[in-house]
Amino acid sequence: MxxxxxxxxxxxxxxxxxxxxxxxxxxxxxxxxxxxxxxxxxxxxxxxxxxxxxxxxFNRLTQFERGGTAVIPGLATKWDISSDGLTYTFHLREGVKFHTTPYFKPTREFNADDVLFTFNRMINKDDPFRKAYPTEFPYFTGMGMDTNITKIDKVDDHTVKFTLKDVDAAFIQNMAMSFASIQSAEYAAQLLKEGKAADINQKPIGTxxxxxxxxxxxxxxxxxxxxxxxxxxxxxxxxxxxxxxxxxxxxxxxxxxxxxxxxxxxxxxxxxxxxxxxxxxxxEQAGFNLGYIAYNVMDKVKGSNEPNPLADLRVRQALDMAVNKPQIIDSVYQGAGQLAVNAMPPTQWSYDTTIKDAKYDPEKAKQLLKEAGVKEGTEITLWAMPVQRPYNPNAKLMAEMLQADWAKIGLKVKIVSYEWGEYIKRTKNGEHDISLIGWTGDNGDPDNWLGTLYSCDAIGGNNYSMWCDPAYDKLIKQAKVVTDRDQRTVLYKQAQQYLKQQVPITPVAHSTVNxxxxxxxxxxxxxxxxxxxxxxxxxxx
Known part of the structure; x- marks a missing residue:
């Protein structure tokens, strides 16, 4: 890093x-x-x-049109999908050159070898380059792509075939996302030979x-x-x-x-x-985003030997109903945010409009904490982002307001922050009690919210609550392998209802992007x- x-x-x-x-x-x-x-x-x-x-x-095999959500050709000029939805054949663009820099001069144009290197490194932990430069690929693995892609074949220099274990209704959209950027296999080989594999992260080469x-x-x-x-x-x-x-x-x-x-x-x-x-x-446009509070639900927080009170649903329910969202919207977003009640924005298809927040009720919250055995004056840490994000214009102020809200129900809240890269690294590792975080949709598919942020596969990636629930996971996995949108919507609505009941997060706001x-x-x-x-x-x- x-x-x-x-x-x-x-x-x-x-x-x-x-x-x-x-x-x-x-x-x-x-x-x-x-x-x-x-x-x-x-x-x-x-x-x-x-x-x-x-x-x-960088470029990807498929790309999103600028300013829109439609998928268009990128480094692949076209693709074929088998009738069973398990095989994708990409026809690669010819004449594409990798960058020439003081540290790398390519001897060939982009071809199938570059696609194989890019994805095999993410799939195979024994890949020679990955062993030379050990790293993780949280987005790729968090979406389960490392296990769902069973084989990548080079048909010829300009044709590559991906074989999947299960149907992935959003596969083409996923391949257009930033993490799927194509690397140069020739450059990687040069770095490996020089013993400088880590330079791929410091001296980049793309197309x-x-x-x-x-x-x-x-x-x-x-x-x-x-x-x-x-x-x-x-x-x-x-x-x-x-x-x-x-x-x-x-x-x-x-x-x-x-x-x-x-x-x-x-x-x-x-x-x-x-x-x-x-x-x-x-x-400006309505933000395709969500700012939320993530509760670490692990039995023990990383680095602590003490039981984690947030593992108890009653504690999460208490914290959730003690958040004065309207005040936060007024003070933090100042007219540029809409109150959020769900785990994704209302502009996302399959959004369940029937979901409602628990009533703001500090007295009931106190009672729930008492039932859970949480003593008055118990200290919890609240992590606040050090930077502005599209979904949260002022995390420090939001944290201070939450500190005051939760003090009213007898909790002592300590606000913690780190440099942005360190913040992300530590929260993915589960070192926080509670963190302020958020998301802007990456591909227009519900799985990019319900799978990417809250699934078992996403722990260590974008699942900052460290929440893994088999009943929930079953719903979203079923939805991902169905191609009919109406059927997927039914399953995703069930998943949204279940997640709301289990409270791994408190949705706060969707912000307008200016x-x-x-x-x-x-x-x-x-x-x-x-x-x-x-x-x-x-x-x-």
Missing amino acids: LKHAVIPFLVGASLLASAPFAQAASNLVFCSEGSPAGFDPGQYTTGTDFDASAETM GPFVFKSYQKDSNIRYTGNKDYWKPDDVKIDNLIFAITTDPSVRIQKLKKNECQITLFPRPADLKALKEDKTLKMP QPLSAKVEGFKVSPFGRNVFSGVSIDQ
Whole structure:
């Protein structure tokens, strides 16, 4: 994982200080919100990581149209699906070149070997490259793809066949997701030979519209436009710079001064002024997201020998009914959020509109805690994200409000935070009592919520509650192998009802996504999946 590394050939952070990029021809600066943990998309699950890697430097076999949810050809020009739904044959695009950089010069074009390397590394723990660079692939395994893909065959240099154990109704959408970005087998072989396999995460090579140049943690990432890109009309920027700026007020000031031309996650209090600024654009859309509270339900929290009170359903019910959601919506989201009651957003097909919240009732919550044997003054930790996310504009404030809510039912809440990469790593490991987290949908399918976030397979991945319930898992697995949408909807609604009863999470809000950018920017489309995509984007200098 990239924690403190600085690539030797990076350009100094001082270059960003006086914003020369905004005046230079064909350059664009994006004020991003945090440092990526690394540049190997398969290892990660957050938008911060995907924006910096998958959406700039890589392609997938299938891709989502910019600004939409439709699947279109990517590195595969077409695909065939067998009548039983278990075999997918991808016909690969010819003439696609991998990036040429100071650290790698490809001798061949993209072919089937690259597809096999990309997915075999995620499936096979004995893969030579994975043994040389041990890592996990939480999204891939969290969706059960490591066990459902039984075989990958190279038919010829430009044809690859995937065989599945069970039908996966969302397989083509899943293959368009960031974690499925295609790596270079030739580059991997070079790294393996040099004994530098870990460099795949620090010095990336892809086929995408931008080529990696340098990275300085907490400062900047620099890319150059890929002059050999297979979709040349999509590369309209010579230099793309991520100016890593964690403070939302500083991001907005940089935008107003033209020190960056696109940013994200404005504070709700800033929205009115931003919308009135004639030098800016402010596209917005209903967020395909959910901000929620995740309760760690393990019998013992990692690192503790004490029994975990949150393993008791009554304790989770008490915490849930003691949350004053309307106050949080007013204070944290300030008009840019909608109260959430379900485990996914209402814009997701199969959403169950009959689900309701438990009534806000601190007195009943106290009684439930007493019945569960939780003494007054019991201390619990509440982890708060250090960065803004699309689903939570101010985790620190939300944590403070929850601290006050739960103090009213006799609990002593200690707020904890870590650097973003460390926060994600530790919560996936189950070291928290309760964490603030959230999700923006990645592919438009209900499984991307109900399976990816709450299934047994997703523990160690995106299941921050560490919740594994066989009855629930049976429902979502049945829904995944059915192709009829009506049948899937029935099963997913049953799963939503069951999850609501078991309270592994408390849904808090769905936020509206606002994307501030300079009026000079053309072609930028707000992604329903919360990604920042710069292919096809230009700037009027």
